[in-house]
Amino acid sequence: xxxxxxxxxxxxxxxxxxxxxxxxxxxxxxxxxxxxxAGKTTLLRAIMGLLPLSSGTVSxxxxxxxxxxxxxxxxxxxxxxxxxxxxxxxxxxxxxLRLPCEVLGLPESEIDxxxxxxxxxxxxxxxxxxxxGAALSGGQGKMAALGRALMAGTRLVLLDEPFQGxxxxxxxxxxxxxxxxHHLAPELCIVVTESNRSLLRDLPDATLTxxxxxxxxxx
Numbered sequence: 638x639x640x641x642x643x644x645x646x647x648x649x650x651x652x653x654x655x656x657x658x659x660x661x662x663x664x665x666x667x668x669x670x671x672x673x674x675a676g677k678t679t680l681l682r683a684i685m686g687l688l689p690l691s692s693g694t695v696s697x698x699x700x701x702x703x704x705x706x707x708x709x710x711x712x713x714x715x716x717x718x719x720x721x722x723x724x725x726x727x728x729x730x731x732x733x734l735r736l737p738c739e740v741l742g743l744p745e746s747e748i749d750x751x752x753x754x755x756x757x758x759x760x761x762x763x764x765x766x767x768x769x770g771a772a773l774s775g776g777q778g779k780m781a782a783l784g785r786a787l788m789a790g791t792r793l794v795l796l797d798e799p800f801q802g803x804x805x806x807x808x809x810x811x812x813x814x815x816x817x818x819h820h821l822a823p824e825l826c827i828v829v830t831e832s833n834r835s836l837l838r839d840l841p842d843a844t845l846t847x848x849x850x851x852x853x854x855x856x
Contacts, residue, residue, distance in 0.1 A: 638663045638826060639684070639793055644693035646683050653679045655850040657693070661793060661826050666819050668837050669830045671847030677830035678720060680847070681795045685717050686710055697793075711737055716790020718782040720797040726771035730762065730781050733770050737789040748788075755784045758818045761810060776807040783814065793826045794818075800836040808836065815840055 639661040646654040653676045661667060671677050682688050684695055686707025695702045697713050705713075716737070724733050734755065738748040756763050762784050765777060773781060779799055786794050800808050815827065831837055834844075846853045 639695070639697045641680075641684070642694045642696070644680075644683060644695060645691040646679055646688060647691050648679065648688065652691070653850050654683065657850075657852045659845060659852055661828055663792070663824050663826055666815070666827045666840060666842045667829070668834075668841035668844045669828060669847060669852075670834045670837070670844060671830075671832065673832055675847040676850040677832075677847055678797055679850075681717065681719075681797050681828075681830065684710075684795060685715070711741060711789040714790060714792030716786035716788065716794045718779075718786040718794075718796045718799065720801070722775075722778040722782040724770035724773060724778050724781060726769065728770050729766065730768050730770060730773070731766040733781060734762075734766075734785050734788050737785060741789070751788050754821070755787045758787060758821060759784050759814045776803050779803060780807070780811065780814070783811070787818070790825070792824075794828070796827070796829045798830055798832065800831060800833070812838065812840060 641657050641659050644654055644657040645652065657680065669677055669680065679688065683690055684702070686702065686705065690703065700713070702710060725736070728736070734752060735748055738751060759780055761780055765773065765781065783796065783799065786796065799811060803811060815829070818825065819827065829837065829841065
């Protein structure tokens with residue numbers, strides 16, 4: 638589905654990714670693990686078009702994403718939850734969730750269907766919907782960011798360090814949400830980055846390890 642071919646990228650003149658080659662397949666729950674600074678966030682940002690590549694290509698079903706501006710990549714069914722969540726504080730949680738679909742110009746009926754699916758996957762969000770984005774705790778914000786990524790991500794969902802900083806109860810809820818998602822949407826590709834491999838438990842179908850910007854297949 639999504640193919641990453643010989644991708645290299647630099648930040649402030651420092652090479653962060655070095656010739657990454659891999660493929661994210663439909664129906665896969667994939668973990669990308671590595672120490673802080675290994676390039677996990679940079680890899681997801683490169684896929685989303687948030688930083689330029691030094692070389693290589695990123696494509697989805699043969700469509701060159703490098704020709705697509707970053708703000709339009711959600712049109713390919715890609716959802717993204719950055720590590721820092723980025724909730725709009727003056728919006729309610731429901732408004733934050735609906736926003737990606739509204740930007741895509743989806744009809745209200747389709748947005749309602751997607752929101753219902755999100756609440757099935759992450760039922761904890763139901764009581765949060767009327768709250769301000771500014772009223773969420775860090776852990777609640779990560780749950781909301783997952784929901785927002787799912788609103789756009791009908792084919793591929795990229796989750797950057799979702800377990801970092803979560804209290805054990807919320808970490809369990811997040812893991813259960815991913816299991817439900819994997820069951821309810823078996824065609825969806827879910828990619829989770831994480832510095833602490835143990836936090837992922839038995840979630841991933843496969844694991845890739847980043848070491849100094851180079852990707853190594855673990856499993």
